[in-house]
Amino acid sequence: MxxxxxxxxxxxxxxxxxxxxxxxxxxxxxxxxVAPGFSIALLKxxxxxxxxxxxxxxxxxxxxxxxxxxxxxxxxNYKLPESEVVSIRQELIGLMLxxxxxxxxxxxxxxxxxAESDFxxxxxxxxxxxxxxxxxxxxxxxxxxxRVAHSIFKRWRPLFRSDALFTEILHVLGxxxxxxxxxxxxxDQAISANQSNRAVLEQYFQTMNLAIKLLYDLSCQxxxxxxxxxxxxxxGLLQRYLTYENPILQxxxxxxxxxxxxxxxxxxxxxxxxxxKYEDAFGTLLPGFVNTSWTFLTAVGTETKYDILxxxxxxxxxxxxxxxxxxxxxxxxxxxxxxxxxxxxxxxALRESDVELxxxxxxxxxxxxxxxxxxxxxxRAATDFLRQLMVQFEGRVTQVVTRYSEHYFQDYAxxxxxxxxxxxxxxxxxxxxxxxxxxxxxxxxxVNSHVNIVDFFQKHITDDLASESHPILTVxxxxxxxxxxxxxxxxxxxxxxxxxxxxxxxxxxxxxTYAAIAVERALTLTDxxxxxxxxxxxxxxxxxxxxxxxxxxxxxxxxxxEKIQExxxxxxxxxxxxxxxxxGLIPLLQMLVTNFINITNVxxxxxxxxxxxxxxxxxxxxxxxFGAPVEGQQLEVAFYSPFTEILQKDVQEFTPYVFQLFAAxxxxxxxxxxxxxxxxxxxxxxxxxxWDSRGNIPALVRLLSSMIQRGAITIVQNNQLEPILGIFQNxxxxxxxxxFGFDLLEALVGAIPAEAMKxxxxxxxxxxxxxxxxxxxxxxTLRFVRFYHFVSARVEEGYGTDFFITVAxxxxxxxxxxxxxxxxxxxxxxLARPTDRKTAVVSLTKSLTSATAFVERYKKGWAxxxxxxxxxxxxxxxxxxxxxxxxxxxDVDDLSFGVGxxxxxTIKRPPKDPFPEIGDVKAWVGQYLTxxxxxxNGRIVAFVNERLSPEAKQTLVAYMQS
Numbered sequence: 001m002x003x004x005x006x007x008x009x010x011x012x013x014x015x016x017x018x019x020x021x022x023x024x025x026x027x028x029x030x031x032x033x034v035a036p037g038f039s040i041a042l043l044k045x046x047x048x049x050x051x052x053x054x055x056x057x058x059x060x061x062x063x064x065x066x067x068x069x070x071x072x073x074x075x076x077n078y079k080l081p082e083s084e085v086v087s088i089r090q091e092l093i094g095l096m097l098x099x100x101x102x103x104x105x106x107x108x109x110x111x112x113x114x115a116e117s118d119f120x121x122x123x124x125x126x127x128x129x130x131x132x133x134x135x136x137x138x139x140x141x142x143x144x145x146x147r148v149a150h151s152i153f154k155r156w157r158p159l160f161r162s163d164a165l166f167t168e169i170l171h172v173l174g175x176x177x178x179x180x181x182x183x184x185x186x187x188d189q190a191i192s193a194n195q196s197n198r199a200v201l202e203q204y205f206q207t208m209n210l211a212i213k214l215l216y217d218l219s220c221q222x223x224x225x226x227x228x229x230x231x232x233x234x235x236g237l238l239q240r241y242l243t244y245e246n247p248i249l250q251x252x253x254x255x256x257x258x259x260x261x262x263x264x265x266x267x268x269x270x271x272x273x274x275x276x277k278y279e280d281a282f283g284t285l286l287p288g289f290v291n292t293s294w295t296f297l298t299a300v301g302t303e304t305k306y307d308i309l310x311x312x313x314x315x316x317x318x319x320x321x322x323x324x325x326x327x328x329x330x331x332x333x334x335x336x337x338x339x340x341x342x343x344x345x346x347x348x349a350l351r352e353s354d355v356e357l358x359x360x361x362x363x364x365x366x367x368x369x370x371x372x373x374x375x376x377x378x379x380r381a382a383t384d385f386l387r388q389l390m391v392q393f394e395g396r397v398t399q400v401v402t403r404y405s406e407h408y409f410q411d412y413a414x415x416x417x418x419x420x421x422x423x424x425x426x427x428x429x430x431x432x433x434x435x436x437x438x439x440x441x442x443x444x445x446x447v448n449s450h451v452n453i454v455d456f457f458q459k460h461i462t463d464d465l466a467s468e469s470h471p472i473l474t475v476x477x478x479x480x481x482x483x484x485x486x487x488x489x490x491x492x493x494x495x496x497x498x499x500x501x502x503x504x505x506x507x508x509x510x511x512x513t514y515a516a517i518a519v520e521r522a523l524t525l526t527d528x529x530x531x532x533x534x535x536x537x538x539x540x541x542x543x544x545x546x547x548x549x550x551x552x553x554x555x556x557x558x559x560x561x562e563k564i565q566e567x568x569x570x571x572x573x574x575x576x577x578x579x580x581x582x583x584g585l586i587p588l589l590q591m592l593v594t595n596f597i598n599i600t601n602v603x604x605x606x607x608x609x610x611x612x613x614x615x616x617x618x619x620x621x622x623x624x625x626f627g628a629p630v631e632g633q634q635l636e637v638a639f640y641s642p643f644t645e646i647l648q649k650d651v652q653e654f655t656p657y658v659f660q661l662f663a664a665x666x667x668x669x670x671x672x673x674x675x676x677x678x679x680x681x682x683x684x685x686x687x688x689x690x691w692d693s694r695g696n697i698p699a700l701v702r703l704l705s706s707m708i709q710r711g712a713i714t715i716v717q718n719n720q721l722e723p724i725l726g727i728f729q730n731x732x733x734x735x736x737x738x739x740f741g742f743d744l745l746e747a748l749v750g751a752i753p754a755e756a757m758k759x760x761x762x763x764x765x766x767x768x769x770x771x772x773x774x775x776x777x778x779x780x781t782l783r784f785v786r787f788y789h790f791v792s793a794r795v796e797e798g799y800g801t802d803f804f805i806t807v808a809x810x811x812x813x814x815x816x817x818x819x820x821x822x823x824x825x826x827x828x829x830x831l832a833r834p835t836d837r838k839t840a841v842v843s844l845t846k847s848l849t850s851a852t853a854f855v856e857r858y859k860k861g862w863a864x865x866x867x868x869x870x871x872x873x874x875x876x877x878x879x880x881x882x883x884x885x886x887x888x889x890x891d892v893d894d895l896s897f898g899v900g901x902x903x904x905x906t907i908k909r910p911p912k913d914p915f916p917e918i919g920d921v922k923a924w925v926g927q928y929l930t931x932x933x934x935x936x937n938g939r940i941v942a943f944v945n946e947r948l949s950p951e952a953k954q955t956l957v958a959y960m961q962s
Contacts, residue, residue: 004032004041010051013058019606023650029062039066039080040087046103047095053102060099060106067110072117074736089114093129097144104147112151119152120171126152127175134179136186139203146210149176153217161221169221177218177226181234184211188237198248205249205259208241212266216273223278235285238267242292254303255353261309268293268312275319283325290320290329298342304353307378314347314381321388331393336400344386345404347378348432349425350472354379358472362509363566370479370517383432390433390448398433398450405429409460420470423460427476430456431483443485443521453487465499471508478503478511482518485525493534497522501543504550512554516573519547523576533580541584544577548588551577552595561602565609572615578622579887579906589627593638596620600642607653614902617657621906624661628668636665640677647684652693656901659699664907666706674711682707682715686723694736698901701731701740702909705747712751724748725760729767735777742783746790750914754798761807769811772823785827786836789843790914801843801851816853820861825868835911837877841921842914844869849932849940863947869925870955876921879913926959933960 015025045059096107187207194200251258274282293313321327357365390397408426437446464477503515525534643658732741792801808816854862918924933940
């Protein structure tokens with residue numbers, strides 16, 4: 001195999017930066033990946049100053065992504081040659097320290113990825129390597145070392161406590177802890193020695209910034225004994241830097257935070273951690289830091305460069321307020337009044353920079369204000385602090401805040417044009433103390449018992465909803481409705497909802513977007529007693545045509561791909577309207593399809609907002625779900641071209657969605673023949689690279705399974721069974737995909753005529769039994785048992801228990817003898833899904849009546865089978881269609897976009913009942929056995945008397961006689 005040519009790879013990397021060439025260039029680079037030393041070649045390009053910096057950056061990025069997908073498999077085994085693994089680990093740290101910072105960050109992430117699988121057992125030299133590179137006087141080198149260390153150790157922050165985790169942390173502390181503390185002190189001394197040398201001072205402050213991050217990393221799980229012993233000295237140093245000032249470190253731009261702000265913000269993060277977790281060791285030092293933060297917060301300016309620092313300081317005070325022993329310092333009306341007046345209000349009030357953001361970057365304003373992406377803003381942090389005080393002193397805080405709120409309303413009333421910010425502050429103050437339990441999807445669930453939401457709404461909110469006022473006050477009103485939607489009674493909703501719809505017509509971006517957000521959530525509201533929608537479906541149906549046309553007009557106002565995708569809130573509203581009106585969308589199909597195709601054809605050129613296109617494809621899913629049973633052919637024809645274009649252009653972000661939508665179109669009319677469109681699509685699905693992406697696999701399996709159901713005869717005639725079985729073999733060989741392999745196999749057995757399938761059963765079962773013997777997982781075992789029952793239950797289709805045993809004998813003579821009592825029967829009881837348990841009931845029942853192997857060859861097997869059946873019938877599986885039409889509400893923030901498969905809930909496939917003709921399984925078992933006994937001249941009853949225990953006999957006879 002040829003080695004990698006650096007110049008060729010560098011040229012391809014350069015071409016990948018050009019939007020007109022990137023797809024082709026990236027595809028060609030992927031072909032080079034299999035060459036020996038490819039990863040080393042990437043690192044050489046990163047290291048070489050002979051290449052342009054953007055080429056080196058592209059190589060560093062590619063290396064990081066290559067390592068992410070090619071370092072280890074799902075079982076933790078290396079996918080690269082051992083020699084390459086060793087070389088990378090030996091060279092990577094030194095290389096990172098020698099390249100410019102813009103490249104360091106990418107290599108640091110790559111090191112973190114490698115450490116995820118290798119550190120520390122397989123890379124136990126890493127910490128020694130890092131420590132050996134620390135210097136007493138070279139801040140540049142030290143910063144590189146600390147960046148690597150932070151990229152690895154920050155992984156500990158979100159992890160659950162475990163012995164393995166603590167062993168790793170102790171390994172690190174044993175080697176890194178003392179050198180780290182020494183570096184902290186030497187950096188402090190270097191800062192003192194270079195007070196007037198800006199360039200050098202900034203380097204050492206970078207070191208201090210990274211050291212504080214590492215102090216957090218190393219303390220995040222437990223307080224290291226080393227730090228506890230030095231706690232006075234360490235936190236004395238932190239106290240000094242909280243109050244440190246030096247004009248030469250100040251930034252010229254009032255909107256840009258400098259290194260000093262970041263260092264202080266990092267200190268507040270450490271203080272918050274220690275306040276929350278290490279009260280015993282840290283508690284005596286806490287009052288000094290509370291005083292420092294109080295002094296800082298009452299004196300800091302309103303410039304946005306201080307926002308990160310102010311928010312972290314407020315988060316620290318919130319942690320203090322959470323502590324029952326320390327919060328008592330706030331427990332009197334005068335102190336609370338001072339806290340609210342001097343700390344909360346100045347940081348909660350709207351600033352000119354907020355107004356500018358509202359006007360100049362409306363979508364950013366919305367994200368910060370609504371989604372919690374403003375967690376590092378003053379307003380959010382001040383609100384959290386106030387709410388934590390309210391948790392401790394609800395009545396007293398409510399009293400103080402209400403007084404200030406009324407003051408602001410009075411100020412607004414004096415001059416509504418100029419004092420509108422006072423009303424904004426008043427509403428924000430009230431909302432902060434009124435809301436207690438808040439969720440993104442469901443709004444406020446519990447409220448402060450000392451306030452009246454409806455009264456406040458009628459006094460202060462309805463006017464801004466119904467008549468023109470300052471745009472920000474209109475937004476405040478809509479947001480209030482959105483936030484407290486669960487507290488507004490239905491009669492208020494019936495008058496409020498039309499006002500929200502009306503605001504969709506506003507020319508102001510923020511207003512119409514908030515209106516879309518509120519409308520979407522309003523449509524999910526139900527009455528607590530009747531569970532009926534608060535906004536009647538008929539009311540929405542009457543508005544739906546105009547509402548949808550207007551939403552599409554807003555979405556498509558600017559035709560650039562990134563602008564169309566900018567506002568996912570509008571598309572989410574489209575999705576919700578379609579879900580609510582259901583079959584009511586059929587008269588609107590032409591308009592809907594035209595708009596969705598137009599949007600799809602534009603955004604496929606540059607997918608830039610995963611949330612937007614998730615809602616976009618959910619909306620198309622709703623159209624298919626409710627429209628395809630009636631207009632399936634129309635929709636198939638309409639969507640075929642844009643969907644196949646996505647597949648041909650390899651728009652990877654969209655392909656899993658397209659495969660799901662194609663499958664849903666097929667499933668909408670399961671009895672129809674497979675059209676030429678889909679027959680043409682079948683062969684390309686066998687291309688291996690499609691299956692390389694784990695995000696594609698669930699959707700591909702679903703699509704292929706749907707095609708198998710509709711086109712079983714065509715598949716056999718076109719000799720496509722073997723390629724599909726090849727896919728099954730590949731899927732079932734990997735733990736991550738084994739379930740999908742069985743899904744595909746069950747689709748084949750369920751649809752393909754038995755005479756065509758039977759010739760493949762021996763090699764298929766050999767693959768399964770080999771995995772069961774060598775590397776089974778709990779999931780694999782259960783899926784095998786489920787598959788066994790699926791085959792065993794299909795006696796009338798030409799399968800059954802005897803067929804399975806015959807095939808098993810050809811794999812290994814008499815392998816069924818140990819397999820049945822040790823795996824199949826005990827694991828059957830672990831089947832959880834009602835459909836699987838029902839299949840097992842049918843399988844075991846038919847085994848009792850039709851399996852000749854249990855008559856003579858495995859005589860004990862008949863009784864074992866009967867006992868397993870009776871165990872299942874103690875808690876018989878019950879399938880109900882009630883709720884099948886409900887569409888699950890999924891919080892988009894819970895979805896991991898871009899890293900795997902994202903299920904479209906509008907077309908989520910419900911569990912399929914393989915035996916819909918069987919209702920009451922207990923009654924069916926009794927009737928089936930009685931009928932079989934009659935046909936077999938009493939053989940079943942004879943076996944019952946001969947082979948069963950008295951208890952089992954009594955139970956089974958009762959079923960047969962009922």
